[in-house]
Amino acid sequence: MGxxxxxxxxAGYIGGSVLADFISRTNGLIKAENISAAVRSEDQVQALSKLGVNVIQVDLRNEAAVNEAVLRNEIDVVVHTASAIESRIVSHLIKALDQRRKASGEEVVFIHSSVTALxxxxxxxxxxxxxDTDQIFEMEKQIGDSHPVRETNILVIEQAKAHGVTSLNVVVPTVYGRGRGEWRKLSVSIPAYIRTSIKLxxxxxxxxxxSPPAVHIxxxxxxxxxxxxxxxxxEPVPNGENGYYFPMAxxxxxxxxxxxxxEGLHARGLVLEPKAQIWPSDEMAAEELGFPLLYIRAMCTATGELVPINAYRLGWQPKWDLERFLGSMDDEIEAVQELDKVKPTVFDAILPFSNS
Known part of the structure; x- marks a missing residue:
């Protein structure tokens, strides 16, 4: 038994696509019968139930519910894509994995998903x-601000170490392309610009x-x-304080x-001008795009000097490059027109105070 x-x-864009990728594999040790999928609502349970995996409706903010789900389903590896900012969810999952480790006597692993804008x-x-081979953990601690994503990154490593859990941190850049999941199929950034442009x-x-780091889904x-x-x-992989991964293609x-x-939207008659204009203010941009005002510059004007090494050393070989990315903007427009049916919820936890 695996x-x-x-x-x-x-049920999210990244998590749903990870799930679709995993269950489509016919070789290797990843098997559908060993996969559990955590979702929030009954509608999501119904949407994912046909996939041949164990679908769990669970409130990840409820420590007892998380502990019960991990132990009852004998979870050994958590791929956490649900939130990069809610430290209590991370804490609940790591503590539950610790209990699983004590029960099984085997290694348990927590794979966190962060963001490159930090x-x-x-x-x-x-x-x-x-x-990503630098001493990023110590660097993050030195900064010492109250950014919720950075605080969560630090918590992952500290709590995992304290509880005997192996941790990895996939630092997610700008992601594009059609998702393969059963629920949310659109990414955050480019679809937000498209739907806002059509509206305005x-x-x-x-x-x-x-020019931020980017990767196809x-x-x-x-x-x-x-x-x-x-x-x-x-197999040994960089983990803990050394386990940061920049998946930058x-x-x-x-x-x-x-x-x-x-150009693409104008050709379709969806906008009035074939040229982009400058936002009148950050406040307008944040309100119209639905992004947190407090982080609008980090999300929309940051570049960063990131150098990806760890993933490539392990054999990661991205198939999408800059030319292919720029040539896909028509498909991004079509994807929004076809698939924009689920309200984005990625910023729900921080929008109330960050836009105030």
Whole structure:
């Protein structure tokens, strides 16, 4: 019998795509019968129930419910995509894995999902260029701010170490492409620009250009699968304080993207001008895009000097590059028109205070 894997956020864009990737594999140790998918609602349970995996409706903010779900389903590996900002969810999952470790006597693993915007000046990063092989944990602690994502990154490593749990941190960049999950199929950034542009009849860009790290959703899910396969094979992988992974395939030149969206939307008669305009204010941008005002610059104008090493050393080979990315903007527009049916909830936990 193989080790059991729990994917949190399995109805989300990344989690759902990870789940679809995992269950589509016919070789290796990842097997559908060993996968559990954590979701929030009964509707999501029904949507995922046909996949041949164990679907669990659980409130991850409820410590007792998380502990019961992990122990009852004998979870050995958690792939956590549900939230990068809620430290109590991380704490509940790690503590539950500790209980599972004590019961089984075997290694347990927690794979966290963070965001690359933290490692740019706009995200409070003060150390300049950073490789994922650097001592990032100590660097994050030195910054000492109250950013919820950075606090959660630190908590992952500290609590995992204290509870005998092996931890890894996949630091997610800008993600694009159609998701393969059963519920949410659209990413955050580019679809937000598209739906907002259609609403306002104009495409807006920020007054500062940026080129953040980027990755296609299929390449990102391939990294999660590579990590899990190596864990199931009991191969050594960088973990704990050394277990950061930057899944960066290329950069996303944002002004180029906005101009391509303006051309594509104008050709469809969806906006009035084929050129992008400058946002009148950050406040307007945050309100219209649905992004937290407190982090709007980190999300939309940051570049960062990230250098990915760990994933490539393990054999990760992304199939999407800059040219292919820029050539996919028409498909991004079509995807929003076809698939924009589920309200984004990724910022629900921080929007109330960050926009005040």
């Amino acid at each position: 080790q059991n894997i729990l994917i949190t956020g399995a 490692f740019a000046t706009e995200g409070g990063w003060t150390h300049g260029e950073v490789k 009849k104009l495409v807006y860009k920020f007054d500062k250009d940026s 299929s390449d990102l899910t391939a990294l999660y699968a590579l990590l899990v396969e190596k864990i199931l094979h009991k 290329h950069r996303a030149p944002w002004w180029d993207v906005m101009e391509l969206l303006a």
